[in-house]
Amino acid sequence: MESPTFFFSALFSFLLLSFILFIFHPTPLSEFITLATSNNADYSVHLHPIRTKFSTHNPQLLAVNEDSTAIHRNKSRNRIPMREVGKVEEELAGARASIRSNRSLGTTAHGGGDEGYVPAGAVYRNPRLFYRSYLEMEKILKVYVYPDGDHPIVHDGPCKDIYSIEGRFLHEIEHGHGRFRTNDPNLAHVFFLPLSVAWMVKYLYTPLSYDHSPLRQFVSDYVRVISTKYPFWNRTHGADHFMLACHDWGPSTSKGNPFLYNTSIRVLCNANTSEGFKPEKDVSLPEIHLLGGEVSPKLLSPQKDNNTPRRHLAFFAGGPHGPIRPKLFQYWKNRDDDDNDNDNDIRVYEYLPKDLDYYSFMLNSKFCLCPSGYEVASPRIVESIYAECVPVILSNNYVLPFSDVLQWEAFSLKVDVSDIPRLREILSAIPEDEYLRLKEGVKIVRRHFTLNQPVKRFDVFHMILHSIWLRRLNIPVR
Numbered sequence: 001m002e003s004p005t006f007f008f009s010a011l012f013s014f015l016l017l018s019f020i021l022f023i024f025h026p027t028p029l030s031e032f033i034t035l036a037t038s039n040n041a042d043y044s045v046h047l048h049p050i051r052t053k054f055s056t057h058n059p060q061l062l063a064v065n066e067d068s069t070a071i072h073r074n075k076s077r078n079r080i081p082m083r084e085v086g087k088v089e090e091e092l093a094g095a096r097a098s099i100r101s102n103r104s105l106g107t108t109a110h111g112g113g114d115e116g117y118v119p120a121g122a123v124y125r126n127p128r129l130f131y132r133s134y135l136e137m138e139k140i141l142k143v144y145v146y147p148d149g150d151h152p153i154v155h156d157g158p159c160k161d162i163y164s165i166e167g168r169f170l171h172e173i174e175h176g177h178g179r180f181r182t183n184d185p186n187l188a189h190v191f192f193l194p195l196s197v198a199w200m201v202k203y204l205y206t207p208l209s210y211d212h213s214p215l216r217q218f219v220s221d222y223v224r225v226i227s228t229k230y231p232f233w234n235r236t237h238g239a240d241h242f243m244l245a246c247h248d249w250g251p252s253t254s255k256g257n258p259f260l261y262n263t264s265i266r267v268l269c270n271a272n273t274s275e276g277f278k279p280e281k282d283v284s285l286p287e288i289h290l291l292g293g294e295v296s297p298k299l300l301s302p303q304k305d306n307n308t309p310r311r312h313l314a315f316f317a318g319g320p321h322g323p324i325r326p327k328l329f330q331y332w333k334n335r336d337d338d339d340n341d342n343d344n345d346i347r348v349y350e351y352l353p354k355d356l357d358y359y360s361f362m363l364n365s366k367f368c369l370c371p372s373g374y375e376v377a378s379p380r381i382v383e384s385i386y387a388e389c390v391p392v393i394l395s396n397n398y399v400l401p402f403s404d405v406l407q408w409e410a411f412s413l414k415v416d417v418s419d420i421p422r423l424r425e426i427l428s429a430i431p432e433d434e435y436l437r438l439k440e441g442v443k444i445v446r447r448h449f450t451l452n453q454p455v456k457r458f459d460v461f462h463m464i465l466h467s468i469w470l471r472r473l474n475i476p477v478r
Contacts, residue, residue: 084186092189095136096475099129117458122410123441129477130405134458137469143180144188145173146226149195153203153218157196160293162379165269165285165460166198166246168451172461177454180465190240190265190472191232195222197245197253212252219256238264242468246287248375251275265471267464269377271399279399283467286401286449286460289379295451298359299386313344313427314392315365316380317352321373324394324417328371331421346424362387366435367413367427369394381412382449390438392427394420402448402463404470405477411441 119127119134149155155174157167173181173192182188197215204214227233233241242265243254250268254261261276271277271284320326332348348369352358362368368384369392376398384391391412393400400408408414415426430438447456448463455461470477 088187088189091140092473095140096473098136099132099473099475099477117447119405119458121441121444123407123444125405125407125478133470133473133475133477134462134466137466138457140189141180141465141469142182142188143173143190143192143465144182144185144232145192145194146230148225148229149222153196153199154222155194156199158198160290162287162289163198163246163269164290164293165288165451166196166244169244169461169464170194170196172455185230185232188232190242190468193222193226193241193243193260195219195243195245197247197250200253201247201249212249215249215253216256219253219260223257223260236263240472241265242267242283244285244464245269246285251277265468267468270375271401272376272397273399274397277399279403281471283464283471284399284401284403285464286382287377287379288382288449288451288460290451295386296359298363299383302363302386302388310364310366310389312347312361312365314346314367314369314423315361315389316347316369316371317349317358317361318371318373318380320350322371322375324371324396325373327417327420328369328394332423344424344428346427359383359387362389365389367392369423371395372398385442385446385449388439388442388446390435390442402467404467406445406448411438411445413438
């Protein structure tokens with residue numbers, strides 16, 4: 001029979017071990033998310049366990065199809081070699097030091113056209129820092145694309161019409177030349193969630209229901225899969241992950257996971273600061289309308305002679321969407337009939353008559369009006385740049401694309417919505433030399449908004465990546 005001393009010693013050891021396990025046992029991410037969202041009305045989606053059947057009506061849309069056996073089988077992968085983490089962070093630290101230094105830029109081996117282009121001029125906030133940062137991105141940036149999920153909602157997206165940039169970026173990052181993509185997630189600087197919000201709306205949304213919860217649930221389930229199967233999301237709560245969406249509902253859909261909404265890099269056309277867009281971590285995505293999947297041939301070779309006058313002062317045609325356009329129509333719709341001076345006319349149409357050509361008007365106008373519709377972004381901004389027609393931004397709370405490095409005041413005008421009644425006065429008062437300076441700026445930045453296939457250096461694909469790169473570096477280049 002053991003002595004009382006032995007008994008109490010064993011009991012004390014057991015209680016001490018239990019206390020240590022209780023203190024140091026990590027809280028599951030799902031419990032952390034539940035705690036984080038329990039008092040926040042913005043996140044009404046219940047984060048329940050992974051569902052193996054997303055829709056009984058559309059079983060082919062299943063993106064979250066991992067069973068518990070597969071997850072347990074992959075738990076051994078949820079360990080990050082510390083040497084790999086250290087290497088990635090050392091690369092980023094080296095890039096920051098290089099950007100801040102005054103060392104010679106030297107030369108970098110790269111492909112994709114525009115080999116000799118060096119940013120310069122007033123259209124850039126700080127062309128030297130931008131160029132340094134861009135070269136560092138070309139040298140080291142690696143993106144890991146999660147392979148999980150099936151078509152059509154994951155790894156696919158629209159490549160024509162108004163949300164074309166969503167599909168074009170997805171296809172390029174997954175099927176392009178592959179310069180920035182890595183198949184080893186331990187070497188990645190950023191991680192891409194290859195979801196298409198436009199296709200979520202097409203396949204999961206019930207028309208006229210105004211219910212976004214199926215979209216949010218899909219996002220919630222997808223993040224749950226990758227955070228269970230891989231260690232990378234949990235390491236930073238998604239801070240080095242990004243999603244990309246051009247659909248108006250991109251911000252709302254990202255609320256499917258609170259860390260995706262609050263912490264991750266969200267690349268959004270709907271870059272509205274009044275709706276939660278945070279310029280310090282999110283990226284404004286240019287909206288590019290490709291009617292048949294390509295840029296109109298009329299915009300490929302715009303007017304080359306600056307001495308040829310443009311007939312109209314300003315132009316807009318479109319529907320009465322949102323709060324700004326009705327005011328534009330109130331003051332300027334069909335007002336061209338009242339003014340016989342073609343050098344001073346403002347052509348505004350609520351949809352263009354079929355006998356008139358939209359792009360011809362842009363090519364023959366000095367200024368192109370770009371009012372917000374239902375949401376802040378407008379494809380007319382990029383169309384104006386293609387047509388070398390100075391964009392006139394009529395919007396509230398809109399963060400313009402690539403404004404980390406581009407100085408929009410050098411190639412566009414921002415007019416307060418309250419000044420819409422004074423549009424002719426404001427635009428007519430701009431001296432000719434100032435207009436030509438703005439137009440020249442538009443010609444310079446055109447390369448940064450151009451969709452190329454194959455991609456070229458400094459084009460829109462690379463500018464999107466560079467915006468993501470800056471947020472991963474967490475360094476200003478102004």
